Amino acid sequence: MSAIQEIITHHESEIDLSEPVSKKSKLMPTEPLSKLEEDARIYEYTSAANPNMSQIPVMVHPASLHETGPTRIIPFDLSRQMEIEYPCSSPNLIASFLRICPNESLNTQATATSQAFYIIRGSGRSVSDEDEIEWSEGDLFVIPACESQVVHTASSDSAIYWVNDMPLMQYLGVQPATKKFQTTLFRKERLLAEVERIKHQPGAEHRNRMGILLGNRITEENTKTLTHTLWSLLNMLPARDAQRPHRHNSVALDLCVSAESGDKVYTLMCPELDEEGWVKNPIKCVWKSGAVFSTPPGWWHSHHNETDTPAWVLPMQDAGLYTHQRTLDIRFSSGK
Numbered sequence: 461m462s463a464i465q466e467i468i469t470h471h472e473s474e475i476d477l478s479e480p481v482s483k484k485s486k487l488m489p490t491e492p493l494s495k496l497e498e499d500a501r502i503y504e505y506t507s508a509a510n511p512n513m514s515q516i517p518v519m520v521h522p523a524s525l526h527e528t529g530p531t532r533i534i535p536f537d538l539s540r541q542m543e544i545e546y547p548c549s550s551p552n553l554i555a556s557f558l559r560i561c562p563n564e565s566l567n568t569q570a571t572a573t574s575q576a577f578y579i580i581r582g583s584g585r586s587v588s589d590e591d592e593i594e595w596s597e598g599d600l601f602v603i604p605a606c607e608s609q610v611v612h613t614a615s616s617d618s619a620i621y622w623v624n625d626m627p628l629m630q631y632l633g634v635q636p637a638t639k640k641f642q643t644t645l646f647r648k649e650r651l652l653a654e655v656e657r658i659k660h661q662p663g664a665e666h667r668n669r670m671g672i673l674l675g676n677r678i679t680e681e682n683t684k685t686l687t688h689t690l691w692s693l694l695n696m697l698p699a700r701d702a703q704r705p706h707r708h709n710s711v712a713l714d715l716c717v718s719a720e721s722g723d724k725v726y727t728l729m730c731p732e733l734d735e736e737g738w739v740k741n742p743i744k745c746v747w748k749s750g751a752v753f754s755t756p757p758g759w760w761h762s763h764h765n766e767t768d769t770p771a772w773v774l775p776m777q778d779a780g781l782y783t784h785q786r787t788l789d790i791r792f793s794s795g796k
């Protein structure tokens with residue numbers, strides 16, 4: 461046995477690794493702890509380096525929630541499953557549906573550095589403290605830190621997918637001090653024109669994605685993401701096609717923009733790949749137009765379309781933050 465192994469064995473025989481070291485009577489100081497010391501905890505390294513945290517669940521926020529009922533905010537709140545004390549859909553983000561009946565208004569407020577709004581259906585306008593945005597189905601806009609409420613008024617029956625990083629602010633215990641970008645609008649026509657353009661590029665059929673990443677002037681020299689924290693992709697899944705598995709460390713909150721009804725368009729997800737490079741013993745998440753589903757961090761996921769109609773998905777993630785940290789670790793299964 462080497463000298464290092466002997467030292468480790470010696471320690472393990474004396475200390476129960478399941479308890480904080482500071483609770484062990486042998487190691488407790490004889491003097492009472494001062495006020496400044498009493499909150500300090502000390503753990504044996506291997507017992508605490510990978511703490512037992514609640515997992516990010518696979519959950520669905522169904523479209524039926526925004527299709528009926530009064531004008532309201534409908535949060536996709538997974539805080540109970542994640543044992544977090546404020547509403548959130550992932551540790552850093554909260555996604556919600558906004559349902560706005562015709563000729564009604566709904567106010568939203570978020571202490572957040574970034575807020576994204578994607579128009580699921582309808583038309584209207586949103587007024588923030590600095591900007592007024594006219595919108596209709598398929599448009600997407602982002603607004604920066606904003607102290608006042610944003611007032612959304614619908615001219616027809618409307619639903620909006622709203623994602624912001626307020627849970628990250630709550631975790632840090634901070635409020636944004638600056639606006640990191642300007643309000644930015646992506647019109648549906650421009651998004652679809654870009655998808656058409658990349659579809660016809662040489663080699664497009666061999667790509668893992670038929671999609672466009674949404675960027676911003678303030679990130680074009682670095683993360684190339686929607687904002688400095690948010691990331692989004694408008695992804696088209698062609699008819700009778702499958703996109704091989706990939707994984708990343710950011711949690712995905714995918715809005716199914718459109719898919720043929722039934723159960724023939726879906727995502728398969730799981731922590732591991734099989735020998736052929738496809739997901740192993742996966743959970744199946746069927747795409748329903750206007751619904752949102754979560755994908756846990758690090759899980760492999762593949763998208764499948766067994767219908768004759770192209771399907772569309774719009775994931776929102778905190779991957780701006782991960783890309784900045786160099787920790788996104790996006791990987792694609794090459795298969796065998």
Ligand SMILES: [Fe+2]
Pocket residue numbers: 706707708712761775
């Ligand atoms: Fe993904």
